[in-house]
Amino acid sequence: MSWGLNGKITAGFAVALAILGASAYISYQSTGQLIETSRQLSHTQQVLESLEMVLVTMDDAETGQRGYLLTGKESYLEPYEAARKRLSSVFANLDELTTGDSESQRNLGMLSRLVKQKQQELVATIAMKRANKTDEASWLVMSDLGKKEMDDIRDLINRIETREKARMAERNVAWEASSRRTTQVVVLAVGIAFVFLLAAILALNSEASERARAEGDLRKNRARTKMLTDSITDYAILMLDSEGRVLSWSPGATKILGYKQEEMVGQSFSRFFPPDDVTAGVPQKELEKVLVNGRAEAEGWRVRKDGSRFWANSVMVAIRDDQGQLHGFSKVMRDITERRAALEEIESLNRDLAQRASELEAANKELEAFTYSVSHDLRAPLRHIDGFSQLLVDEYGPKLPEDVRRYLDRIQNGARQMGQLVDELLNLARIGRKEIRLQVTGLDSVVEQVVSDLKTELNGRKVDWKIASLPYVECDATLLKQVFVNLLSNAVKYTRPRNPAVIEVGSVQKNGTPAVFVRDNGVGFSMKYADKLFGVFQRLHRAEDFEGTGIGLATVQRIIQKHGGRIWAEAELDKGATFYFTLGNRAN
Amino acid sequence: MSKDGDTSILLVEDNVDDLELTLHALRSNKLANNIEVARDGEEALDFLFCRGRFTGRTKGSQPSLVLLDLKLPKVDGLEVLREMRNNPATRTIPVVILTSSKEEKDLMTGYQLGVNSYIQKPVDFSQFRETVRQLGLYWLVVNQAPPVEAVGAA
Numbered sequence A: 001m002s003w004g005l006n007g008k009i010t011a012g013f014a015v016a017l018a019i020l021g022a023s024a025y026i027s028y029q030s031t032g033q034l035i036e037t038s039r040q041l042s043h044t045q046q047v048l049e050s051l052e053m054v055l056v057t058m059d060d061a062e063t064g065q066r067g068y069l070l071t072g073k074e075s076y077l078e079p080y081e082a083a084r085k086r087l088s089s090v091f092a093n094l095d096e097l098t099t100g101d102s103e104s105q106r107n108l109g110m111l112s113r114l115v116k117q118k119q120q121e122l123v124a125t126i127a128m129k130r131a132n133k134t135d136e137a138s139w140l141v142m143s144d145l146g147k148k149e150m151d152d153i154r155d156l157i158n159r160i161e162t163r164e165k166a167r168m169a170e171r172n173v174a175w176e177a178s179s180r181r182t183t184q185v186v187v188l189a190v191g192i193a194f195v196f197l198l199a200a201i202l203a204l205n206s207e208a209s210e211r212a213r214a215e216g217d218l219r220k221n222r223a224r225t226k227m228l229t230d231s232i233t234d235y236a237i238l239m240l241d242s243e244g245r246v247l248s249w250s251p252g253a254t255k256i257l258g259y260k261q262e263e264m265v266g267q268s269f270s271r272f273f274p275p276d277d278v279t280a281g282v283p284q285k286e287l288e289k290v291l292v293n294g295r296a297e298a299e300g301w302r303v304r305k306d307g308s309r310f311w312a313n314s315v316m317v318a319i320r321d322d323q324g325q326l327h328g329f330s331k332v333m334r335d336i337t338e339r340r341a342a343l344e345e346i347e348s349l350n351r352d353l354a355q356r357a358s359e360l361e362a363a364n365k366e367l368e369a370f371t372y373s374v375s376h377d378l379r380a381p382l383r384h385i386d387g388f389s390q391l392l393v394d395e396y397g398p399k400l401p402e403d404v405r406r407y408l409d410r411i412q413n414g415a416r417q418m419g420q421l422v423d424e425l426l427n428l429a430r431i432g433r434k435e436i437r438l439q440v441t442g443l444d445s446v447v448e449q450v451v452s453d454l455k456t457e458l459n460g461r462k463v464d465w466k467i468a469s470l471p472y473v474e475c476d477a478t479l480l481k482q483v484f485v486n487l488l489s490n491a492v493k494y495t496r497p498r499n500p501a502v503i504e505v506g507s508v509q510k511n512g513t514p515a516v517f518v519r520d521n522g523v524g525f526s527m528k529y530a531d532k533l534f535g536v537f538q539r540l541h542r543a544e545d546f547e548g549t550g551i552g553l554a555t556v557q558r559i560i561q562k563h564g565g566r567i568w569a570e571a572e573l574d575k576g577a578t579f580y581f582t583l584g585n586r587a588n
Numbered sequence B: 001m002s003k004d005g006d007t008s009i010l011l012v013e014d015n016v017d018d019l020e021l022t023l024h025a026l027r028s029n030k031l032a033n034n035i036e037v038a039r040d041g042e043e044a045l046d047f048l049f050c051r052g053r054f055t056g057r058t059k060g061s062q063p064s065l066v067l068l069d070l071k072l073p074k075v076d077g078l079e080v081l082r083e084m085r086n087n088p089a090t091r092t093i094p095v096v097i098l099t100s101s102k103e104e105k106d107l108m109t110g111y112q113l114g115v116n117s118y119i120q121k122p123v124d125f126s127q128f129r130e131t132v133r134q135l136g137l138y139w140l141v142v143n144q145a146p147p148v149e150a151v152g153a154a
Helices: A004-071 A074-097 A102-130 A134-142 A145-231 A251-257 A275-279 A282-293 A337-399 A402-433 A443-455 A477-494 A527-532 A552-562 B016-028 B041-048 B077-086 B104-112 B125-142 B148-153
Strands: A235-240 A246-249 A295-303 A309-320 A326-335 A439-442 A463-467 A472-475 A501-510 A513-520 A567-572 A576-581 B009-012 B035-038 B065-068 B095-099 B117-120
Touching: A004 A074, A004 A102, A004 A134, A004 A145, A074 A102, A102 A134, A102 A145, A134 A145, A145 A251, A235 A251, A251 A326, A275 A282, A282 A295, A282 A309, A282 A326, A309 A337, A337 A402, A337 B016, A337 B125, A402 A477, A402 A552, A439 A443, A439 A477, A443 A463, A443 A477, A472 A477, A477 A501, A477 A513, A477 A552, A477 A576, A527 A567, A552 A567, B009 B016, B009 B041, B016 B035, B016 B125, B035 B041, B041 B065, B041 B077, B065 B077, B065 B125, B077 B095, B077 B104, B095 B104, B095 B125, B104 B117, B117 B125
Parallel strands: A463 A501, B009 B035, B009 B065, B065 B095, B095 B117
Antiparallel strands: A235 A246, A235 A326, A295 A309, A309 A326, A439 A472, A501 A513, A513 A576, A567 A576
């Protein structure tokens, strides 16, 4: 494409012109030849006429001579005299006409000599007549010499004429051939030139329509671009020249900054920077950054026409052509004051959160230290109370009144109960802090172990165990064992009035997730208090009916929640209770 | 049982009440002969390494069992255990931690330091007495102690 369409069109025209020029030259040449040929033709014609004239003149001269010889009247010599005079001019003319043609000159020389011989004969006979030597003259005439000379002249003239005519015919043929060729060449040339011209014109035409289409597209594009920039009102879209002066100003820019297009065109874009920033050269630095990197993103305060400020985010891009020549900049700007405020809010919340987290961590550490010392120090006095009470009973039992022994028993019970409470509370706190360790566990074996431990504490009670097959789940096996210990020992405890007690363990699908249940036919509870069931120290039975700390189910719930699962109960007073639990998404 | 004059049990306990109850439990189980009591970690180490007021005690007669409390003044129980296990003279002596707490952290550290047994003192004194009986019987009678040469020479 190094030529381009324009080059090709120019070349087409040039070639057509060259061909036309050449054909004009050929035509000119051919016309010159035609003129030369026709000049030669008329030349030959003149030669022929002159020769005819020689013949006629000679005939006239002879006729005059004969008349004079017969009559002796001088008036007969007039045609002869005229002929004689004419001959010299005719020959002069012929000589001129045949200049350069050596054969014709030679022939004419011969003719001239013959004509002179004849003239001499005529002169001689006329002179004889004048000297009255009529007989001699008649003899000379009768000798046929004159006739022979006349015949020679005629022959020669005929020969010359024949030659001239042949040459004329030859020239004619050559000229015709040449003019035919010329015609062919010219027609061909004009044809080719026409083709080139046609091609050039077509190309010119297509280029013109291409240009028209391109211009149409350009107009449409401009209109679309304008519609686009006009429709975007949440962004200021502007073009700057290479010095940073505004070239175009979108309606979005007017909406965000308050200035109208006519106010801003030609103005430096630094106009909407805060004065301090302008003094510090912030706009200039932005321009420099764009020039170096081709693009610059900036955030900062900008000033509206009414003087109010907003936090802007802007992207500026250098516009360069294919040669890298800078044509200006495009700038897109947004008002993100609200977003910034939201971000600041989030950051502040995050700081608060981090603060809370560290406070929480400190509190946790404190709690850990607290439970550590509780576990060491709170149990010791209980042991002492129980221990020394026991020693009192052991060593002075028989001497002690019945009431004292009963009080000591109460003291020991209280101490042991509190010991259990401390242990269970510590356990609950430990579970809260502990990272759970998941492993795939068969719940069957866990339940089996717990049930076999419980069987040793039944004191001869009759319990009907219905243990169904349980799934394998991903869980902390130690914690899950605690769950079953709590749920199953509760079941054993609250079925104490039943004979036989029926305790059932199995699994069901609840809302598409497998749930494990522990069911008993014990005393149950009213669903009215179901929400209190899992609270710490919450009890639904009197301690003298069913002993307990009120921590067991809270511990169970804590463990289930740690697994991402849920625990709930369905019960009816005096009919029994069913506890269900899931292990969330970790259930397998 | 142990030879006359030799210490069979080193009881490390700071609390007087605990001390009395533990000694009572040991006595009631006929395990109270040749008991040495240390009231804090430093005293326990002094005894074991024959220094301080125990200078002159022969290292050859190390106790057959150490009952170790964890919360102790000056040097705590786990530190006593660490030093015992770091020292060839005391490395092989059986140590039983006998304490109030069963904090996971303590259990873990105790076993990592090479304790032989870890027992939480039950609140119920009858149970405690039974526990003491069992552990005394086990470590002093049932269990084969390391040879004396090994204790002294190693």
